[in-house]
Amino acid sequence: MRCPFCGNIDTQVKDSRPAEDHVSIRRRRFCPACGGRFTTYERVQLRDLVVVKKSGRREAFDRDKLERSIRIAMQKRPIESERLDQMISGIVRRLESMGETDIPSDTIGAIVMEALARIDTVAYVRFASVYKNFQAADDFEDFVSELRPPAAVGREED
Ligand SMILES: [Zn+2]
Numbered sequence: 001m002r003c004p005f006c007g008n009i010d011t012q013v014k015d016s017r018p019a020e021d022h023v024s025i026r027r028r029r030f031c032p033a034c035g036g037r038f039t040t041y042e043r044v045q046l047r048d049l050v051v052v053k054k055s056g057r058r059e060a061f062d063r064d065k066l067e068r069s070i071r072i073a074m075q076k077r078p079i080e081s082e083r084l085d086q087m088i089s090g091i092v093r094r095l096e097s098m099g100e101t102d103i104p105s106d107t108i109g110a111i112v113m114e115a116l117a118r119i120d121t122v123a124y125v126r127f128a129s130v131y132k133n134f135q136a137a138d139d140f141e142d143f144v145s146e147l148r149p150p151a152a153v154g155r156e157e158d
Contacts (some may be wrong), residue, residue, distance in 0.1 A: 001029060005036035020085050043089070046096040052104050061103070063092055070112065073127035077120050087115050 002009045011031045019026040025042040049061035067088050074084060091111055095103055109131045116124040 001040055003031035003034060003036055004038055006031060006034035008033035020082065020089055023086070023089050043092075046093075047101060049095055050102050051108065052102050054105060058102070061095070063088070066091070066108070066112070069130075070116070070123075070127070073116065073123040073130075074120065077123050079120055079123070083119070087119060091115055 001011050003011050008031050010033070011029045013027050014030045014037075015028040017026055018024070019041065023043065027040045027042065029038050029040060031037075043063075050058050051061050052058050070084065070088060091108075094111055095108065098107075113124060113128055113131065116127050
């Protein structure tokens with residue numbers, strides 16, 4: 001695994017342990033060239049997914065990219081990182097088990113919103129606002145009141 005700091009490809013695994021309830025293996029790595037330390041995760045990948053954008057453009061599904069967008073939505077929310085990892089793994093497993101290799105970006109967005117709605121209303125609204133790319137504030141209000149999960153109401157202060 002290439003060192004993300006200096007580019008050296010000869011890095012060492014210092015520690016491996018199961019994470020996310022044995023869904024992944026977490027490895028602590030060390031770069032002897034620059035002394036950098038970083039973590040990698042090993043996960044089962046059932047199939048290679050392709051995301052089909054609205055424009056028709058296709059690109060390989062990238063778990064890290066999905067994770068980044070979700071983490072942005074979750075910024076400063078009181079949700080443990082481990083729980084977030086579990087949620088993301090759950091989303092990926094759902095996508096992988098859909099029986100199709102090609103997955104429309106809309107489908108992924110809908111699944112992410114569904115998962116976020118269950119754990120955090122604020123993150124859900126943030127993600128939805130970016131994802132839906134609302135033109136008018138009114139549309140956004142309607143959307144939120146329509147889809148707001150009743151169980152999570154009352155936790156939306158920031
Ligand atoms: Zn390095």
